[in-house]
Amino acid sequence: MSSSQAPHSTLLIPGPIEFDDAVLQSMAHYAESHVSPAFVKVFGETLTLLRRLFQSTNPAAQPFVISGSGTLGWDVVASNLIEKGENALVLHTGYFADSFATCLETYGANATQLKAPIGDRPSLEQIEQALKEKPYKIITITHVDTSTGVLSDIKHVTEVVRRVSPETLVVVDGVCSVGCEEIAFDEWDLDVVLTASQKAIGCPPGLSILMMSGRAIDRFKSRQTPPSSYFASLANWMPIMQNYENNKPSYFATPPTQLIHALHTTLAQITARPMAERFAIHTQTSDRVKAAVAELGLSQLAAQPEAQAHAMTAIYLPEGLTPPDVLPGLLKRGVIFAAGLHKEVATRYIRFGHMGVSVTDPARNDIDKAIAALKEALTEAKQAKGL
């Protein structure tokens, strides 16, 4: 690993992820006014780079970067794009749909969950049927559920929505997908993609990032009631984002200047090459990881290949082993994986994140090291348990 960073175990969880040196150097940027010409330029360029990340050229679409965790994106949606008593259809592929539904209900929406068994996703037919049963203002889809590694087919789900219920806003939770899974915001006619800085975008945590369509912005503008949040209100943030991108200083709340610099650095790196190339290398790496997992005789939570995420793999452990049996053996070999998160099966699986520089910088050798470590740690754990 060619890095100026202090020696540390390689972080291969589904976010935060390993950082490029230049990104971390941006985090240590000297003090700067949030309304200085230099910073306004960096923030404005960052918003423009986000359009490229989302493959969007439609000027009606609007990117947002707000100080907060990815979770804050749910509040932005729930308090601006749907009103009290209106219906939301929540496609459930793991832990994060439950939480998004709770957030929607906090602000007064009625959230109907369409649940798939663990490791699966609702079918297009089920989604079509659900959409025909009630008028839904929004449908939410977790693009990759970080708790299960299930990938949703947002392109075809959106096609169904446009055919059956064209005015329903398509809201994608892309926290674990933006920057690694293919997303063509304009072409696929998406309305919202919300994400965070610390996963495949490769920036430290602390930024809530959203891309919104003109249709979503129009829906916000035609609300009958004011937004039901203050810090997450689009009425407060929209002029700020528009001003920054037009190189004009503007103030609602102090932006996290160092994190914005880091986001600018990583987005400039990512968008310097075609996005298709980035998606392809994540897919190739994912194929390699999944083949290694199969070779170890292990199965994934996401059973069907087409529903498997390309930037993480949720791996069932051999019968008799739990995460605490395996994770220390990985750590001993310099690799950090995550424990299970989906409460019904949390003790039965581990999660391997493979995204960002660990995937795009072959000189790091992170993925091969992790695969070898997994093999050894499993063998060791099985021996210790007499399995």
Added chain:
Amino acid sequence: MSSSQAPHSTLLIPGPIEFDDAVLQSMAHYAESHVSPAFVKVFGETLTLLRRLFQSTNPAAQPFVISGSGTLGWDVVASNLIEKGENALVLHTGYFADSFATCLETYGANATQLKAPIGDRPSLEQIEQALKEKPYKIITITHVDTSTGVLSDIKHVTEVVRRVSPETLVVVDGVCSVGCEEIAFDEWDLDVVLTASQKAIGCPPGLSILMMSGRAIDRFKSRQTPPSSYFASLANWMPIMQNYENNKPSYFATPPTQLIHALHTTLAQITARPMAERFAIHTQTSDRVKAAVAELGLSQLAAQPEAQAHAMTAIYLPEGLTPPDVLPGLLKRGVIFAAGLHKEVATRYIRFGHMGVSVTDPARNDIDKAIAALKEALTEAKQAKGL
């Protein structure tokens, strides 16, 4: 200035402020899991250090550190500590009271503003009278209004509240005061102090920080309705903070790991010395700045000495000059001040922030340099205008 940072103009606005090198180095911390033992320890210690910053030893009090701008603290108060239709008394000393009132009303509270003329603050008699007129669930006080440099007397206001309306929660907006103005959380019987990372605490922006009394926590627990926000809900954050401080990993939303490291570094530096010493040096420096301003024949927005903040000075410009006449002359001399913010007088004044390392590290010479630059820039601007 002894620093490893790239050469840059000295940032002397009322936040963000200049950073210590060690704080910026913490911002570039390598990737780390938010549930790793090492990070959990740092986060837990940070919460304990916050108790010392607030001079609080009461175990019933609870510190919070949340990813977001200082503004998010208003949402935390408005969506957890007051319910729809209940009354809030908002003491107005500038721009920030208007915004806090708007936030309270967003979540359904009735906000009554008690306004003082620009540069002044409501008197204790006016506050007492207002409290007798209606039952107020909370009273909000901007400790230092960054738009005017007016300092509120939170100790004596709280005494009035406890005497006249003892159950009213005292909520202090300490964004521009925590770390530079005296605050004795327990001794003064405060209920909430909310702040941000980027002012006198000396950490980059991106953290919303709150300290809450047992009385405030009890008020939250006895709500009739659930919290009206999701990301700002204490129900979501309280167990997380308690777990972190008890050294247990916990997850609601991914914390901004690098910013937490930076906060830990600066809090360890600040609390290594008695807080009284820190308040004293800010007061001494403020006296020096205010004497220099008077010597230049200029007046402050905050007219009465007892209502003048100790970490910033809002300075009326000579008749005929506006901020764009003076700020470039300061910048030319390596010093950055801020323009006016209070909309009624914004074109007539500038703001000089004097807090954090610029005050506590005399080797930097930031304050003397700024005073000299102000004198020269004013002379130059007056000559250019033929004044």
